[in-house]
Amino acid sequence: MGNLASIKCPKCAAPVTFDADSKFVKCTYCDSQVFIDKSGAGFYYAAPFMVDETNAVGMFRRWAAGSTKAKDLDRLAQIAGVQKKYFPVYMFKRDVNGKEAVILQPAGSTTLPGLHSLKVPATDLKVFDASFDVGGAEMIKPDIEMAAYADKLPGTPKEQALVFFPIWKLEYVFNQKRYEVIIDASAGELFSADFPTRSSMAYMAVAGLGFVAFIAEGLVATMSLPVGLVLMGVTVVGVFMAALHVARRM
Ligand SMILES: [Zn+2]
DSSP states (O other): OOOEEEEEOTTTOOEEEEETTOSEEEOTTTOOEEEEETTEEEEEEEOOOOSOHHHHHHHHHHHHTSTTBOTTHHHHOEEEEEEEEEEEEEEEEEEETTEEEEEEEESSOOOSTTTTSOOOOSSOOEEOSTTOOOTTOEEOOOOSOTHHHHTTSSSEEEEEEEEEEEEEEEEEEETTEEEEEEEETTTTEEEESOOOBHHHHHHHHHHHHHHHHHHHHHHHHHHOHHHHHHHHHHHHHHHHHHHHHHHHHO
16 A cells, blocks of 8 residues: 545646555546646646548548559558557646747557657647547557656646547558558548558569469470570560569659
8 A cells, every 4th residue: 555645636626635656546526537747736638539430541541542652552452440549648848948848758658650759739638537528439548657758858847748649540451461550630640650662562563473484484394495494584584674664663
């Protein structure tokens, strides 16, 4: 058992008693979620979903049609899953040389793309209390301490909060490989770490055709060596020309 401590609820000013070891408590008077940090108590906020599921899939298709993506990725990518989530981010307001700076840092450890470069939502943040409707989104739990960042930030603290960012995690399959994109559903931005690119696809196609041709010609060579060798020679030149074409055009 830790020590009991007490703070004022930042919303209704009621006293909230909590175990000093805990970081997250609920005000028993107004049901607000409050997090406790060594610098004091703060709210949870949440940004609303500005991008719904249909629009998220539409954003993905438009992105997939881009010129750097594998040919026809927008048509051929099979969507394997669309997940609605809230990702926790610390929002620090600091006074840096007399100017207010807002710094965002992830509060949950993640390898998902984009979550280290989220932008402050343009929409109003809502206090995340019992009345906030998460709309079926999965809440990702914060597992990084605020102090881990606060000690390294410039300037002096003015305010800090934990903000749940609405995100869509979209998984898709292309050529038997699974990929994922993250859509920031407040700013409408798409993030992707790894995606099938046009040139690698074309090179793979050339290499694959060359390989098939060599196997066929190997069979021919077992029946007639000269014919097989001539065909292989033609294939080598063909693969070389095709690779050159891919390098120049695709
Ligand atoms: Zn309260």
